[in-house]
Amino acid sequence: MKIADLLNKYYPDKADKLFRLFPRMENTARETDVIPWEEEFGIADRNPEAAKEIEFWSKLADMKAISEEEAAKKISEIVERCGAVSITKGVAWFGDEKKVSFRDRVPEFHVIVHELGHVHFEATDPVWASVYGGGEELLHLIYGGRLENVFEDNEKAVSNYIKLLELGYTDRDAFFKVADGIAERLVDKLGLKFEDSDPIPMPGVDELINNHTSARMVLFTGSIPSADNFPQNLLVCATSAIIYRDGFESLWIEFLKELEKWQP
Ligand SMILES: [Zn+2]
Numbered sequence: 001m002k003i004a005d006l007l008n009k010y011y012p013d014k015a016d017k018l019f020r021l022f023p024r025m026e027n028t029a030r031e032t033d034v035i036p037w038e039e040e041f042g043i044a045d046r047n048p049e050a051a052k053e054i055e056f057w058s059k060l061a062d063m064k065a066i067s068e069e070e071a072a073k074k075i076s077e078i079v080e081r082c083g084a085v086s087i088t089k090g091v092a093w094f095g096d097e098k099k100v101s102f103r104d105r106v107p108e109f110h111v112i113v114h115e116l117g118h119v120h121f122e123a124t125d126p127v128w129a130s131v132y133g134g135g136e137e138l139l140h141l142i143y144g145g146r147l148e149n150v151f152e153d154n155e156k157a158v159s160n161y162i163k164l165l166e167l168g169y170t171d172r173d174a175f176f177k178v179a180d181g182i183a184e185r186l187v188d189k190l191g192l193k194f195e196d197s198d199p200i201p202m203p204g205v206d207e208l209i210n211n212h213t214s215a216r217m218v219l220f221t222g223s224i225p226s227a228d229n230f231p232q233n234l235l236v237c238a239t240s241a242i243i244y245r246d247g248f249e250s251l252w253i254e255f256l257k258e259l260e261k262w263q264p
Pocket of ligand 1 (some may be wrong): 114188
């Protein structure tokens with residue numbers, strides 16, 4: 001059985017809508033096998049997503065993008081999380097192998113979409129999962145109707161969101177070039193005026209604000225930018241503003257529309 005068969009069988013209306021909004025995802029769903037569940041998929045070293053994520057953090061440590069200590073901490077978190085077998089509802093193999101497996105015979109719709117997204121966007125959890133502020137969050141805003149007619153190409157909007165977040169982990173300078181570039185275009189286009197702020201007594205925050213227009217935009221929309229993980233913080237600001245309609249959603253929608261135009 002393929003993912004497309006599973007979706008069409010149990011969620012025909014939802015599948016129609018998903019594939020109308022993300023037509024190339026339908027091709028991936030037709031190509032991706034659903035294989036039987038084995039209890040060991042819920043254990044960290046037998047879980048293909050955990051393995052990809054461990055590879056992701058180890059690679060960052062090798063590139064010196066994060067320290068060995070940070071990588072070790074992230075990896076022990078994954079082992080702890082995936083060790084709790086009862087919470088793993090599905091797993092995906094992506095990259096060369098395309099297959100998924102689900103614990104339940106009839107998985108919930110969002111669980112199927114989560115695993116399909118891994119395969120389709122070839123993205124590991126830190127840049128895909130909504131719990132990490134990944135691209136899944138944007139997909140659900142589009143699917144749920146909040147951003148249904150906003151983008152010309154929904155898949156490109158989600159894919160660029162994932163790629164920008166990934167750059168935030170792998171190449172901070174390249175990340176800021178894109179993020180600040182978009183923020184600067186919006187300042188010009190919308191005539192935004194960022195007031196000078198009083199010093200913020202948190203390590204690294206003033207430096208971030210003084211050097212990066214994207215960080216000033218976060219401050220302008222009412223949040224203190226995070227010096228620890230600004231890339232994730234920036235994108236979560238965008239999606240939360242839209243979810244909670246905090247008054248700045250139209251600015252963040254413009255941000256995401258500009259991000260869709262980016263050619264990575
Ligand atoms: Zn996942």
